[in-house]
Amino acid sequence: MRAVDAIMECLKAEGVEVVFGLPGGANLPTYDAFVDADIRHILVRHEAGGGHAAEGYAKATGRVGVAFATSGPGATNLVTPICDAMMDSVPVVFITGQVRTELLGTDGFQEADTIGITMPIVKHSFMIQDPQEIPRAIHEAFHIARTGRPGPTLVDIPQDLSRAEIEYQPVSDVHLPGYQPTVEGNQKQIRQAARALAASQRPILYVGGGVVNSNASAELRELAACDRFPVTATVMALGAFPAPHPQWLGMLGMHGTRAANYAMDEADLICAIGARFDDRVTGKLSEFAPHAKIIHIDIDPAEISKNVPAHIPIVGDAKSVLGKLAVEYRALAADPARLEPWWQRIASWQERYPLRYEESADSEIKPQYMVRALHEATGGQAIITSDVGQHQMWVAQYYDFPEPRRWINSGGLGTMGFGLPAAMGAAVGCPDRLVCCVAGDGSVQMNAQELATCSAEGIPIKVFIMNNGYLGMVRQWQELFWEKRYSAVEMGPYPDFVKLAEAYGATGMRCEDKRTLVDDFKRAIETEGPVVVDVRVSREENTFPMIPAGKAAREMVG
Amino acid sequence: MGEPGTKEPLSLEELQAAGSLRTGRKHTLSILVENKSGVLTRIAGLFARRGFNIETLTVGPSDDPDLSRITLTVDGALHPIDQVTKQLHKLINVLKIRDLDPAETVARELALFKVSVDGPQRGEVMQIAEIFRGKIVDVGKRSVVIEITGGAEKIAAFESMVRPFGLIEMMRTGEIAISRGRQET
Numbered sequence: 035m036r037a038v039d040a041i042m043e044c045l046k047a048e049g050v051e052v053v054f055g056l057p058g059g060a061n062l063p064t065y066d067a068f069v070d071a072d073i074r075h076i077l078v079r080h081e082a083g084g085g086h087a088a089e090g091y092a093k094a095t096g097r098v099g100v101a102f103a104t105s106g107p108g109a110t111n112l113v114t115p116i117c118d119a120m121m122d123s124v125p126v127v128f129i130t131g132q133v134r135t136e137l138l139g140t141d142g143f144q145e146a147d148t149i150g151i152t153m154p155i156v157k158h159s160f161m162i163q164d165p166q167e168i169p170r171a172i173h174e175a176f177h178i179a180r181t182g183r184p185g186p187t188l189v190d191i192p193q194d195l196s197r198a199e200i201e202y203q204p205v206s207d208v209h210l211p212g213y214q215p216t217v218e219g220n221q222k223q224i225r226q227a228a229r230a231l232a233a234s235q236r237p238i239l240y241v242g243g244g245v246v247n248s249n250a251s252a253e254l255r256e257l258a259a260c261d262r263f264p265v266t267a268t269v270m271a272l273g274a275f276p277a278p279h280p281q282w283l284g285m286l287g288m289h290g291t292r293a294a295n296y297a298m299d300e301a302d303l304i305c306a307i308g309a310r311f312d313d314r315v316t317g318k319l320s321e322f323a324p325h326a327k328i329i330h331i332d333i334d335p336a337e338i339s340k341n342v343p344a345h346i347p348i349v350g351d352a353k354s355v356l357g358k359l360a361v362e363y364r365a366l367a368a369d370p371a372r373l374e375p376w377w378q379r380i381a382s383w384q385e386r387y388p389l390r391y392e393e394s395a396d397s398e399i400k401p402q403y404m405v406r407a408l409h410e411a412t413g414g415q416a417i418i419t420s421d422v423g424q425h426q427m428w429v430a431q432y433y434d435f436p437e438p439r440r441w442i443n444s445g446g447l448g449t450m451g452f453g454l455p456a457a458m459g460a461a462v463g464c465p466d467r468l469v470c471c472v473a474g475d476g477s478v479q480m481n482a483q484e485l486a487t488c489s490a491e492g493i494p495i496k497v498f499i500m501n502n503g504y505l506g507m508v509r510q511w512q513e514l515f516w517e518k519r520y521s522a523v524e525m526g527p528y529p530d531f532v533k534l535a536e537a538y539g540a541t542g543m544r545c546e547d548k549r550t551l552v553d554d555f556k557r558a559i560e561t562e563g564p565v566v567v568d569v570r571v572s573r574e575e576n577t578f579p580m581i582p583a584g585k586a587a588r589e590m591v592g
Numbered sequence: 593m594g595e596p597g598t599k600e601p602l603s604l605e606e607l608q609a610a611g612s613l614r615t616g617r618k619h620t621l622s623i624l625v626e627n628k629s630g631v632l633t634r635i636a637g638l639f640a641r642r643g644f645n646i647e648t649l650t651v652g653p654s655d656d657p658d659l660s661r662i663t664l665t666v667d668g669a670l671h672p673i674d675q676v677t678k679q680l681h682k683l684i685n686v687l688k689i690r691d692l693d694p695a696e697t698v699a700r701e702l703a704l705f706k707v708s709v710d711g712p713q714r715g716e717v718m719q720i721a722e723i724f725r726g727k728i729v730d731v732g733k734r735s736v737v738i739e740i741t742g743g744a745e746k747i748a749a750f751e752s753m754v755r756p757f758g759l760i761e762m763m764r765t766g767e768i769a770i771s772r773g774r775q776e777t
Contacts, residue, residue: 230604335681336679340675
């Protein structure tokens, strides 16, 4: 069997239903194998679009995404999605073509050291040196991407090796002596955590993307229900705990709610679950949560005590650990009345500092209102992807996500141009669900070419561009911290997004009046095929509240 | 603090934060890795991007042809060793890491010194080499090359002794280390 046909067999054995990719010289043999393979291949218009689509697919479904590219520029175009998947722990397998082995190291045409370039940003990678190794490498790549703390893996296959004839034996066992993730948490540590929770007067559950990755939402809700624990989550974990909910404080961090940030600041016990104390969460590290003891639950031991020292470290999968923690906690029969003063304190913040914005008196569309209108038009039930910037934070603040895997964004790397292809991937993975992308007018242009893919493949994503004619978040920082000396943030009136949509075979619409906005959005959603809605919003609205960079949570402004 | 299984809640004051601590001493890490292409690059790259500084690094075959042994030393005053080893463990090709206890470890390094000698100095330098149990491995009209094996302190001491004679150059291998007693490193 040709090695490339064996690759197809491996993909099928891994349950792969779709591959996002773009062919070139070095992976021509692989694309020949697609002809007879009975695996859906979606031809993207740029490899980065394919990589982000594979991420969107993985985040929406929980399955492993797959993206293909050729050697050299094909592979280097994948660098951003690979790094994005690494930062946000997204399981994606990237398979790249490489020049023939005789050309390796000669600066041959379309040669790039893909393994070397991507080494710092993959969970693991495989350089194929013998065609017989290919099936095992592919299965190991899937195993590593999917298990433990998920992440991107890459298999680089020289063109001549991919054409070779090999003896294909299905691989049923993957054994990696240097890779044994700890799934079950230490029972004694879990018991200690339960007792610390029972002793705490001002506890808070701080939830990160790991809870989504391990499908532990039900276990989280179960633990929270044990004792009215206040719950906050990072931008990666919105939906893991349902919003709204009496125990839900909203997102924490730089643009989180005051209630969530102040509760972290005054807590005596923080139970971090699948979260990594990122600088956007902690603010000034030396002043982070000065009164709190830390329980840190994570499947990746290197995250524990990396930024903030943990008092009770628990290495394990969130699903397994949370389940056991709830059982241990219930056995202690702690007195829920002890949390009453804490809830009074939190309620006073919630009352004094709700998320708020000044509503326009006329037809002007405030960006925050745009998100609420989208929430209403979608019944709060859509999968929403976003790019990075103001619009991302407004969606995070104002679209209440009831379930995990409904909110798909680039949190760690902060990749502009992520949202549209990620929506495409999510829509392929969840064909029965409405998938919307909320983009900025700046970021949407970074992967707008994938509209052609959506039209060609009949992928009916709805793209809502929050158009303020600026690189809005940068403009906001220049206004607030650089004396309003605007530098390189004005986008001008180009392109005409309605015409752009039509040129790509999608439906284009424009919205300028808030009074008809909900109905306009409903119309866009009901329109078949991909739709682009150019929503003209207030130009200089700021995202508030915020913790200024390098400041402590209690110093929030706005 | 209550015993495991009791209902007594744990008082928060009793908890001690662990990790991220600087030990303040030199650490010798013995790392067993799969003998696959790119392993050393992965380790060196990890140190570089996490801002960890390697003091010495040696790589060589082990008794199993599929495995290599890397010995490296890191300054525990500058870096949280706990974070260094956890990050190393995340590399798929890394099988085992031991942070060797200095009291339970034999560490050796090999160094070659090229010393300038003219006439009567030659005897003096050779005498010093003998005291350090060094070997003369090359003799020329105006120089000798001396091989010294030992711990880092011994090599440093020898260096300070011969430097006044005119040290032309010195090369060191970096430390390798093995645990004492019957148990494997």
